[in-house]
Amino acid sequence: MAAMDIANHLRRHKKSLTRARAEIWHILTQSEKPLSPDEIHRRLTGHKVDLATVYRNLRALKDIGLVREIDLREAFKRYEAILAGQHVHHIMCQVCGRIEKVRHCVVQDMANAIQKESGFTLKDHSLECFGICPSCQPHKTKAQGT
Amino acid sequence: MAAMDIANHLRRHKKSLTRARAEIWHILTQSEKPLSPDEIHRRLTGHKVDLATVYRNLRALKDIGLVREIDLREAFKRYEAILAGQHVHHIMCQVCGRIEKVRHCVVQDMANAIQKESGFTLKDHSLECFGICPSCQPHKTKAQGT
DNA sequence: ACAAAAATGCAAATCGTTTGCAAGTTAAGC
DNA sequence: GCTTAACTTGCAAACGATTTGCATTTTTGT
Numbered sequence: 001m002a003a004m005d006i007a008n009h010l011r012r013h014k015k016s017l018t019r020a021r022a023e024i025w026h027i028l029t030q031s032e033k034p035l036s037p038d039e040i041h042r043r044l045t046g047h048k049v050d051l052a053t054v055y056r057n058l059r060a061l062k063d064i065g066l067v068r069e070i071d072l073r074e075a076f077k078r079y080e081a082i083l084a085g086q087h088v089h090h091i092m093c094q095v096c097g098r099i100e101k102v103r104h105c106v107v108q109d110m111a112n113a114i115q116k117e118s119g120f121t122l123k124d125h126s127l128e129c130f131g132i133c134p135s136c137q138p139h140k141t142k143a144q145g146t
Numbered sequence: 147m148a149a150m151d152i153a154n155h156l157r158r159h160k161k162s163l164t165r166a167r168a169e170i171w172h173i174l175t176q177s178e179k180p181l182s183p184d185e186i187h188r189r190l191t192g193h194k195v196d197l198a199t200v201y202r203n204l205r206a207l208k209d210i211g212l213v214r215e216i217d218l219r220e221a222f223k224r225y226e227a228i229l230a231g232q233h234v235h236h237i238m239c240q241v242c243g244r245i246e247k248v249r250h251c252v253v254q255d256m257a258n259a260i261q262k263e264s265g266f267t268l269k270d271h272s273l274e275c276f277g278i279c280p281s282c283q284p285h286k287t288k289a290q291g292t
Numbered sequence: 293a294c295a296a297a298a299a300t301g302c303a304a305a306t307c308g309t310t311t312g313c314a315a316g317t318t319a320a321g322c
Numbered sequence: 323g324c325t326t327a328a329c330t331t332g333c334a335a336a337c338g339a340t341t342t343g344c345a346t347t348t349t350t351g352t
Contacts, residue, residue, distance in 0.1 A: 016318050016329055037309080050332050055309060057330090071217050073272070075340095076308060091266045100266070104259040106252045107273065113250040119280035120237045120246070126219070127253065127273045134265035162298055162349050183340080196301050201340060203299090221309095222339060299348065306341070317330065322323100 006066065013064045020049045024057050025066070025081065033099040034070045034078035034090070072099065072128055093133035102129060152212065159210045166195045170203050171212070171227065179245040180216045180224035180236065218245065218274055239279035248275060 006025055007017045015021075027043050028035065035043075041054045058079050061067035070078040072092050080088075089102045111122045152171055153163045161167075173189050174181065181189075187200045204225050207213035216224045218238050226234075235248045257268045 011319085014319095014329080018317070018330060020331075048332085052310075052333080053331055059310095071219075071272070073215075073217070091260060091264055091268070093266065094269060100264045102256075102260055102263065104256055104263060106256050107275075110248075110250055110252050110275075114237060114248055114275060114277075117248060117250060118237055118246045120239065120275070120277040121283065122237070122275055122277045123240060124276040125273060126217070126276075127271065129253075129256075129260065129266070129268055130270040130272075131260075131266040131268045137267065157350090160298080160350095164299060164349070166300075194301085198302080198341075199300055205341095206299095294352085295350105296352105297348105297350070300346080302344095302346105304342085306339100308337100308339090310335105310337070312335085313333095315331085315333105317328105319328075320326095322325090 009064060009066060015060055015064065019047065020044075020053050021057050021061070023049070024054060025061070028067065028079065028081040029083065031080070033101075034068075034072075034080040036074075036076045036078050038076070040079070070128065071126065073130070089127045089129065091129035091131055093136055094130050095132055095136035098133045098136075100133070155210060155212060161206055161210065165193065166190075166199050167203050167207070169195070170200060171207070174213065174225060174227040175229065177226070179247075180214075180218075180226040182220075182222045182224050184222070186225070216274065217272065219276070235273045235275065237275035237277055239282050240276050241278055241282035244279045244282075246279070 010017050037054050041051045067079050068082050092099045156163050183200050187197045213225050214228050238245045
């Protein structure tokens with residue numbers, strides 16, 4: 001999704017390109033990691049934008065495919081801009097909380113196996129990883145479910 | 147985790163094997179799919195157990211590795227018993243909500259790639275799939291982020 | 293059986309997120 | 323540019339899942 005296209009993309013879905021929307025989109029595209037609604041809200045600099053508006057816009061952007069919602073087992077969800085159809089997963093350090101992107105993904109390889117095993121057609125998936133980042137090694141952490 | 151071992155496992159962690167705990171564990175081991183705290187609560191038949199107690203026990207069981215917490219993009223989390231070190235993922239039908247297990251998992255194959263790419267050591271991951279189950283084909287659904 | 297530790301019920305509190313509504317902003321056509 | 327309909331926003335209240343304080347009850351280890 002090129003930055004230029006956002007206005008058209010919104011228009012196609014009968015959505016307006018509002019100041020809040022533009023600012024939120026800009027913040028997301030500039031961030032190296034997915035952000036929580038609250039983090040986004042705190043980064044808004046211009047005119048006052050209500051947190052409820054941030055939530056409403058994140059949902060709107062998600063609904064039309066501009067934004068991805070990510071669950072890293074925190075108390076809240078995170079959001080990131082979907083750029084150029086990229087397929088991204090994340091790995092979060094269980095010690096320091098650092099979040100990085102993981103571009104390698106083998107899940108599509110599972111599609112056939114899943115199709116055979118369950119008869120489901122795979123449409124989408126969430127894959128989030130947890131581990132220990134280089135600077136936190138060799139800490140130990142408690143086991144977690146998968 | 148053999149059913150027999152639960153008492154010992156709890157004892158090792160200074161936890162008691164209470165009636166509520168035993169009942170919740172039984173319900174989880176008998177379920178074919180992960181259950182929400184509320185579903186578990188409603189399935190409790192014996193003496194009255196408060197919903198808060200269900201939450202406290204699920205957390206306790208999760209903390210000592212007997213239970214796995216699962217996020218299927220619903221408003222709540224689901225929980226399932228971890229039996230015999232099984233490694234399980236899930237696929238939920240985007241049309242009817244049916245949930246099935248997916249035993250095939252290729253994520254471990256990603257470990258090396260992730261290690262190289264980010265320097266993280268992979269400790270754990272969440273992989274939940276969404277698609278269309280056999281009886282709901284060939285419905286169409288809106289796209290979702292990954 | 294006892295004392296100490298752990299768990300429970302109940303009610304209130306949290307906290308992320310959503311919603312109703314009146315007022316403000318944006319889009320589309322003229 | 324102006325006008326109206328459609329879409330958004332701020333604000334406050336509502337929500338729903340989950341958590342917590344505390345007095346009481348149950349379980350544990352001896």
